[in-house]
Amino acid sequence: MAQTVLAVIAVYLNIFVGFCFSQIYILDDAGGLGRVFDGIGGLSGGGATSRLLVNYEEPYRSHILDYLFKPNFGASLHMLKVEIGGDAQTTDGTEPSHMHYDNDENYFRGYEWWLMKEAKKRNPNITLIGLPWAFPGWVGHGKNWPYDFPDITAAYVVKWILGAKQYHDLEIQYIGIWNERSYDSKYIKLLRYTLDKNGLDRVRIIASDYLWEPIAPSLLLDPELSRAVDVIGAHYPGTTTVTEALKTNKKLWSSEDYSTFNDEVGGGCWARILNQNYVNGHMTATISWNLVASYYEELPFGRDGLMTAKEPWSGSYVVESPIWITAHTTQFAQPGWTYLDTVGHLAKGGSFVALTDGRGNLTVVIETMTHDHSVCIRPPLPPFNVTSQKAIFQLKGSFASIKELQVWRSQFNFKTKQPSFFEKLTPLKLLDGSFTLNLAEDEVYTLTTITTGRKGSHPDPPPSACFPKVYKDDFHVRTPPFSEAPNFADQTGVFEYYINLTDPGPHIFTLRQVVTQRPVTWTSDADQTISVIGDYQWQNLTVTCDVYMESAKTGGVFIAARVDKGGQSVRTAKGVFFWVFADGTYKVTNDLDIKDILDSGLEGSRFGFLRRGWTIALLKASGTEPVLKHSQKHP
Structure with missing residues (x-):
């Protein structure tokens, strides 16, 4: 009996092996599991952020799309969220509406239809999400407020969903309200009614794509509103949530996050929030604004995408660090997997999450990003310390019999400025269900039973070049693939x-x-x-x-x-x-x-x-x- 008590105490207390500080962390499913994982995604739009991508010539355009969406290749994204164009400026440009006027419908304008199809071509299981930032003037009858005419606004959004299916065979699975603006309960309820009336009961509603409050308290007080909303989506939550959101028992998503220059500090930001959005805030999906920095860098928030593709005239693009940081999660856990309850912070800084498919597979993602190397553009990041440490992980429950784990590692190496991303290391042999890692600062590890991971590659793209000194376009395109002229x-x-x-x-x-x-x-x-x-x-x-x-x-x-x-x-x-x-x-x-x-x-x-x-x-x-x-x- 005394030996059992001592063993339990050792799980929760720091122990010393030689002179090296160590901590034991338990990974166990015997006591139940956490929330269901919904995925990692990217956001195209919210300001015409994929504008230049469509102008790339092949094969470079397909190469870029592979790095974003192809399973077991690059970022291997689970989700694609797109702007429902509203003919208005929404950060870095305007995206055309499917209805410029109330008697006008055209479901071939813009490039979001094309992008969704390309994503679906690579990953048939990808989750598609739509959200309006702006609306054509006729929707508001000349007023800058779409909720004054909720029936018109709901019909306008539903037509976009129906058009996606009718003209492009695209199933939109989630729809939002109005980006980062006050929500209207009457409109949300009417949108749910309009969706159901048009046979779109499968389409789920996200609200409010802004802050946890006041939408979360409203859901607790209004049963009809609660029935209409399936996901509470917050933007830039800083990895935390609020008590009222947890009490709703709704899915909690960081439905727009990151928004940070994609150098290595940006990669560190992404690594930290992908883990800690769940550890701190129980968020089961995180979506990056933006998907790909494919707009002129002189525009606001230049190079804030997961990768950079802003030179269609040269064919040059850059696979930035956030692509490989994403792969640490997306290639080894799929939507429908479940987080373990035994996730948390490391004793000397950093965090770990663990997910399972319920069939014996396990994926563990660990990050040790330091404060100054993981600052996101928003919100402000409070001080914290991370130092090198030894971590011992003990597998329990259905994972106790696992004998070997695949190991993938990224090292930012800010001191030497010689980073390495998504490297496959020698598989790790487990002894009595236990493994030990020496964790340095600014590292990301994935340990997993999944063996299909791959660091995909294409031949190097052409070198970077300035915009052509002589440029001419006579718009002589008889069957344009897109409604906009190249590079405009x-x-x-x-x-x-x-x-x-x-x-x-x-x-x-x-x-x-x-x-x-x-x-x-x-x-x-x-x-x-x-x-x-x-x-x-x-x-x-x-x-x-x-x-x-x-x-x-x-x-x-x-x-x-x-x-x-x-x-x-x-x-x-x-x-x-x-x-x-x-x-x-x-x-x-x-x-x-x-x-x-x-x-x-x-x-x-x-x-x-x-x-x-x-x-x-x-x-x-x-x-x-x-x-x-x-x-x-x-x-």
């Missing part, structure tokens, strides 16, 4: 391929701005529509564009160079802007608000401008001052 990144408004048969002049194939009503915005859109192309370079350059104003009375067009801002900051963009208006006047300004005027006058008197018809607009910026060249009508 819409920042306010939506520019789409358009075959102009009504008044073609010299141009039949064109790029046309199609939004005529201010959307229900999520951030501060500019008052003028704008699409950018190329990286920001203060250099001598010439911009030439054939333009056509469909109205002979109002409005105008502009071309610009050296534009310094985009995304959610586009409203305050500076640069050199050449404006031509339908009333025959022109302006040259340093800003998008047409306040800092460098030159102005009557276009018709100076350049012979034709108010209605095709016009060549040309702007030359040289030295430190713009040089205005004339616009001229086509012969």
Whole structure:
């Protein structure tokens, strides 16, 4: 009896082997299990963050997609969350809506349909999630609040889900409310009713894609609301949750997280939160914003994706550390596996989780990320210490008979600056169900019975290159695979391929701005529509564009160079802007608000401008001052 008591005490107390500090950790399923694991995912959108990916030529485009989605290859993501385009700026650009107007439906706009199909092609079991950030103006009847017309908003979202199935054979499994905005209980209930009425009872609702509160307390007080919501989704929770969320017994997800520059500190952030979101907050899914940094780096939050693919003109891309940190979990545990109750923090810093499929397989993921090497962009990270340590893991219950574990390791090696990621080590032999690890700082280990893990690779991509010094597009695409022209990144408004048969002049194939009503915005859109192309370079350059104003009375067009801002900051963009208006006047300004005027006058008197018809607009910026060249009508 005394020996048994001593053995139990040893489990919970620090013991010393020689002069090395050790701690025993028990991995046991005999007393029950924890929550069901729902997966690790990436978020495409929330600001046109995959915009440049579709422009990559093969085979590089497929290689990038393999690193993201292919099972047992790279990140091997379990979940893909996409923005339901709303024609408005949502961080780094706009994504087109499937319904620009109330009598308009088109389920081939944008690239999210294509991306979901490519993900599904690689992983047929991937979970697909949709969430609106903004809505076309007609949804709000001119108001910036979609909940004033909940039936219209619900119908709009449900049509997107039905269109995904009808036109692309895509099953959307989860749908959100409105990104990082106040929720409306009446709308959530009506959305549930509208889904069910359209045979979409299988589609689950996530709320509120913002904070744990006040949605969690509301679910406890409102049974009907609780029945409508399946998942409580919080953004950037800092690995913690609240008591009310736990009391609901709902699935708890970090439905948007990470959002951090994807250097090695960013990889450390991702490693820490993937484990500690469950250890500290019982979150069973974590979704990275964003999926892939495939937008101009000068836009907000440049390079915040799991990997970088921002140069379709060169074919260059970079497989960043977060890809391999993701693989430590995703290649060795699948949705439907269950966390063990015996998970937690390591005695000298770091954390460990363990998952099982209920059929004898076990996966253990350990991280020892230090504070300064795992800082995420948000929220602030309180101080903590991590030091080297020896850890002894004792397998109990159904795992006691395991004799060998596969071992994968990542070492950030911040001191030597010689990191190694997702290395397969010699399998570890267990003695009486026990194994010992010497854990250094800033490491990630996976120990698993799963033998299918693989560090996939493709031939090296082409070298990085700047945006071409000479670039031209005549939009002559008869059957465009996407609605946007290559490398153009819409920042306010939506520019789409358009075959102009009504008044073609010299141009039949064109790029046309199609939004005529201010959307229900999520951030501060500019008052003028704008699409950018190329990286920001203060250099001598010439911009030439054939333009056509469909109205002979109002409005105008502009071309610009050296534009310094985009995304959610586009409203305050500076640069050199050449404006031509339908009333025959022109302006040259340093800003998008047409306040800092460098030159102005009557276009018709100076350049012979034709108010209605095709016009060549040309702007030359040289030295430190713009040089205005004339616009001229086509012969």
